Amino acid sequence: xxxxxxxxxxxxxxxxxxxxxxGTRKWNLKMAPYISAKHKGIHITNLTRTxxxxxxxxxxxxxxxSRGKQFLIVGTKNKAADSVEWAAIRARCHYVNKNWLGSMxxxxxxxxxxxxxxxxxxxxxxTGRLNRLPKRDAAxxxxxxxxxxxxxxxxxxxxxxxxxxxxxxxxEEYTALRECITLGIPTICLTxxxxxxxLADISIPANDDAISSIRLILNKLVFAICEGRSSYIxxx
Numbered sequence: 647x648x649x650x651x652x653x654x655x656x657x658x659x660x661x662x663x664x665x666x667x668x669g670t671r672k673w674n675l676k677m678a679p680y681i682s683a684k685h686k687g688i689h690i691t692n693l694t695r696t697x698x699x700x701x702x703x704x705x706x707x708x709x710x711x712s713r714g715k716q717f718l719i720v721g722t723k724n725k726a727a728d729s730v731e732w733a734a735i736r737a738r739c740h741y742v743n744k745n746w747l748g749s750m751x752x753x754x755x756x757x758x759x760x761x762x763x764x765x766x767x768x769x770x771x772x773t774g775r776l777n778r779l780p781k782r783d784a785a786x787x788x789x790x791x792x793x794x795x796x797x798x799x800x801x802x803x804x805x806x807x808x809x810x811x812x813x814x815x816x817x818e819e820y821t822a823l824r825e826c827i828t829l830g831i832p833t834i835c836l837t838x839x840x841x842x843x844x845l846a847d848i849s850i851p852a853n854d855d856a857i858s859s860i861r862l863i864l865n866k867l868v869f870a871i872c873e874g875r876s877s878y879i880x881x882x
Contacts, residue, residue: 662861674840677840716806718742838855
């Protein structure tokens with residue numbers, strides 16, 4: 647039973663299309679416990695179970711944030727990118743919503759070096775130093791800054807490997823998920839009917855393709871994170 651009230655209701659999830667899974671030919675047998683029906687060749691996710699898991703996950707992220715834990719939200723496909731950025735900024739979390747650099751976490755020392763370079767270039771641009779360089783040198787550094795912004799813009803303030811990672815699409819973010827498994831970083835994953843729920847530490851059975859579904863799930867988690875952070879600030 648959830649310890650807090652997170653305002654999760656079935657009607658809201660139905661309106662957002664959280665229950666729509668993949669076609670019955672494209673499914674993972676391990677998702678069978680989370681599927682309630684088939685409709686016109688599509689699996690329908692059991693929203694009662696989704697609500698249960700989402701409530702427990704909200705409790706978890708609330709507790710983790712209230713203890714000062716850091717989150718990273720990952721979702722790089724086009725349908726998820728804007729929602730991931732919106733959610734992360736609102737919750738003051740780190741995020742990756744463009745491209746996942748291989749070994750971003752497992753080779754953290756290299757990532758740290760890139761982040762230092764990124765911060766230095768941003769400072770040089772802010773102070774106008776880049777514009778005082780020869781045009782060729784300035785153009786080269788500006789291109790480098792643009793690339794770093796694409797890859798590292800959402801983690802520019804990250805100083806260590808995060809404590810918990812929220813992954814929007816298990817298939818799309820498989821590289822990130824494998825790095826988390828390697829490092830033992832707990833993951834919360836939206837698991838559509840074609841996913842393997844055993845790969846995630848905590849699964850939320852839900853449609854990971856519809857923007858409305860992604861946004862609703864992230865909105866609930868973000869609210870719990872914000873509440874937890876508020877509690878942490880009051881009781882450091």
